[in-house]
Amino acid sequence: MPVPAPNLYPPFNIVRLSHVEYRVIDLAASRAFYVDTLGLQVTDEDHETIYLRAMEERGHHCIALVKAEAPSVGVLGFKLFDEEDLDRAAAFFEGKGLPVEWVAQPFMGRTLRTRDPWGIPLEFYVKMDRLAPIHQKYRLYNGVKPLRIDHFNMFASDVDASVGFYNEIGFRVTEYTEDSETGRLWAAWMHRKGGVHDVAFTNGLGPRLHHTAFWVPTPLNIIDLLDLMSTTGYLPNIERGPGRHGISNAFFLYVRDPDGHRIEIYCSDYQTVDPDLEPIRWDLKDPQRQTLWGAPAPKSWFEEGSAFEGVEPVASDLKAQPIIAP
Template sequence: MSRRHLISQLAHVEVLSPKPAETVAFLHDVLGLEANGQAGQSAFLRGWGDLFHHSLKVTEAPNAGLGHIGWRAGGAEELRIAAQLLADGGHGEGWTEGDTGHGPAYRFRNPEGHVNEVFWDVEWFEADAAQRSPLPNRPQKFQPRGAAVRRIDHVTVFCNDVAANREFYCDLGWKHMESTHLDADDREVAAFASTGPMAHDIGLIGDRSGGRGRLNHFAFWLDTREDVLRAADVMRDAGAFIENGPGRHGIGEAFFLYVREPGGNRIELFSGGYQVFAPDWGPIRWKASQRGDSYWLGHFDETLNQYGTPDVPVPAQDVAAVGE
């Protein structure tokens, strides 16, 4: 296992949408993301506090889902080491010349098949005169629109084998923070890992649909729980589909709201949580019966909990078995 800090942070997520114009309009007008250009069938957006060119790429596709997850390496040498480890482990797909907003990237797949990439060179966002903040440590001034989300926070994907995918990321230097295990046989059905002190920047949820490589959700940060409550009003007034919340997770100690954008992808608005700097902390183990996914709100509707993109219906007997 690598002990070197090879990956520094989640840099961006690419999501696919069959309704790209509606998706982008929702993200800009209702979530409050900033538009930052287009290329081909893709649009690039960022939160007002995101430091790089973009944190979200929306690409037109027949079905909703995940395009890829973009990670920034800890440095140029760390990028080389990570690429070699991935190639040696049989997970690498090779180098690309890069994309809008970042330089050369090494593409790879986790055991579930989700596409990831890691890179070092990035285009830092530079505000024009109208957007420039008087605070030099902010990438732009705060001009609230819609929910006014600040920055990307994490991405959560479905996996048929949670433990194998968690071990894959941890072998690259992620820290295993928390996990959920079935009461009956101790099988790991959810895991959360982080490249830094946050509760998680990658979530892995057991998939009972029979599908493969699906997206559960991607999440944006809001500064306070009051901002999440305000966002619920914004979503309701905009006619958005509020799937769950506001509520509080036990896992991660986060205040949350789940909504779906017009293309079908789930988005979490996220605040609170904890930070852990101790290198020997955790992982924390939850039993499924402890319902770490919902601490304040009560039990999730498991049909909603198993919704993902692309949408694959979950058999009723498998939905009922989630908490066993």
């Protein structure tokens, strides 16, 4: 199935991805990981929820850690351009027969809660509380020195269908992996903000969240994080990397939080703002598509992900298999 032509005039205007809500069992353990180890900044907390932002972010939060009995993902959040776009988004999802609910969210203005056709919980808003800039408060920089949230990657049971839907709401494909035997998409990377992706879809049992990624200043920050994690009890939480992706050209590291949620540490991808930028095709059997250099991805990276709350994932019928580590 061919990659769809970019939809330059979508029904509403998404600016970028914004935030994720992780359900976690032990707030103290999660705080130690995200704040003391990764270096995210606490913007508000109580005995039920911790809100975090990265160093360049002016919005109140990019992660909400919510105490729960079992790990899951509560919602993926996206910022829209203006209030009219919020109303147009509600009309679009309602027209698709998808749930539409206006919810009150702490530190946010009018907020639309819905789901995509496969059940992924989505949240759209325009206004979030703005905080004072901290990007030049260098004494606050700790851990991997995270600058901003960069993207979500989801397992999808039908990548072609997922790309078609998200293309309809304005996400543009930058790179994709195709199974040459069937002509179907095995994975695709799609953006709004002008990087390689805000969202990506990978073939597998889905929908599930594969990872959330954070942009960091340099590859050396990733090396510093590896030194820190290996000497503070987090060595088993290092899952994959460091290395460089063929797709996106990014320098990467994948780590797991105390509940198993996967976080990618990411830098060095490229600009994609031109509306007529042609997507780059990769063959599924090309070993450099996922790892330009570095060790191959472990089996866990292809199979394990975080459940979305209230969603029962289904298996993909595309059985093509990429190269994995022994």
